[in-house]
Amino acid sequence: MGFFSKIKKFWKTEKPDQDPAKHLDSEKEQSPDLDHPDWQGALRRSLSLAEPKLSIWLECLLDGVDKKGDLLWDRLLFLFKVLETPEHEADKFVASFSAWLDDMGYVHLDEFKSELQYRLALALDLEDEEDERDRLFLKLSQGLTKTKEQLSHRVDMLLSSTTSFDDAFWEELEEILIMADVGYQATSELLDKLRPQVRGVDPEDRDRFKELFMQELAGIFPVPPKRIPPDPPEIILVIGVNGVGKTTTIAKLAYRSKMKGRKVMIVAGDTFRAAAIEQLSIWSKRTGAGFFAKDRGSDPASVAYEAMDKARAEGYDQVLVDTAGRLHTKVDLMQELKKIKNVIAKKCPGAPHKTILVLDATTGQNALSQTELFGREVRIDEIIMTKLDGTAKGGVVAAIALQHQIPITYIGLGEKMEDLRPFDGQSFAKALLG
Ligand SMILES: Nc1nc2c(ncn2[C@@H]2O[C@H](COP(=O)(O)OP(=O)(O)O)[C@@H](O)[C@H]2O)c(=O)[nH]1
Ligand SMILES: [Mg+2]
Structure with missing residues (x-):
């Protein structure tokens, strides 16, 4: 079950009269009083009003937490409980995360927050959630910086100096792709597919060109076949x-x-x-x-x-x-x-x-x-x-x-x-x- 469905379920049991979608754009609620003996109630309320994204939930959940320790464990266990994760799984998660923090010598939240979010995404099976996809995308985009310099910046430069998609244009584009290690064969196949696509596109309309280029590039990656998991091991x-x-x-x-x-x-x-x-x-x-x-x-x-x-x-x-x-x-x-x-x-x-x-x-x-x-x-x-x-x-x-x-x-x-x-x-x- 995805994060959103888990949260919807949580909403239904918590606040039967509320439609979660209505709250997506609602103003951020006042910080809940988590020192209160009924901190769980306050946190529940704050989560029920928050946007259903792991990162936003973590913000609420870790309000007032700045380092590892009992406060952090209580909050994490609470999250698992809210999302109806079996208690032994929650305990296991906390034990292994705590051991990892000890191993790494990490104490402060900013040292381990990213790892915590990643682990939660895996443990709660949230990797397909929009939130995690955004994180992945950012990571990917940063990771590809060097290739981007080689490829997309040069494509941008080429496009800004182009007035028609003539032979000179295609030759230059071919060279850019080969320089970025797309390889000769793949480059020609890619450009053969792209040429008929951009016929009729205004060379001034760079966004349209890049959109078509992106589509063709995305289309060449084979998708792994859905496999039925074998009997273990x-x-x-x-x-x-x-x-x-x-x-x-x-x-x-x-x-x-x-x-x-x-x-x-x-x-x-x-x-x-x-x-x-x-x-x-x-x-x-x-x-x-x-x-x-x-x-x-x-x-x-x-x-x-x-x-x-x-x-x-x-x-x-x-x-x-x-x-x-x-x-x-x-x-x-x-x-x-x-x-x-x-x-x-x-x-x-x-x-x-x-x-x-x-x-x-x-x-x-x-x-x-x-x-x-x-x-x-x-x-x-x-x-x-x-x-x-x-x-x-x-x-x-x-x-x-x-x-x-x-x-x-x-x-x-x-x-x-x-x-x-x-x-x-x-x-x-x-x-x-x-
Ligand atoms: N920057 C970077 N280094 C990596 C990545 N994957 C592996 N390495 C490093 O590559 C080196 C060789 O890795 P190793 O797993 O021993 O290679 P093996 O000989 O194929 O088993 C190690 O120093 C790894 O830390 C990666 O995605 N990015
Ligand atoms: Mg090896």
């Missing part, structure tokens, strides 16, 4: 060359699943370096995910094999298998991946349910050749593109989508846990060109 294999961000991405995925209440295990399939096993073990502790590893140098397929037994025996919902990515032994690497897949399939028919290829956006066109390389040997179900925050080569996302028709499901916009964000073509095109 869901097995996910994560592949990609060294350094692209596989291990960190696995930690972020595990963290997301944990926040949604799933029991997750991380498997150290990169047995080549002892440091890789250690890195993953630290991440599993930080995210609260289960962990399975064997000694350095063990056969990754045997690690996967034993991990399947553990996942079954201990009732895990989801298993994320990390793999090595040494490129200089290409043939061996592909053999190893196939062997891991076969072993998993033998243990759990139908698994791995998903194979995710992780790509590093800063490598630009190399990401394309990596997709080809892996795609020739194993079926890639989804792509996660990392490090979009640090590059002007974000256009490569479009190149991958067009040339390989593989859905991009998440993008990495930084190194923090909350920096892995769901991807959608519409927002991407809007953030880039809007």
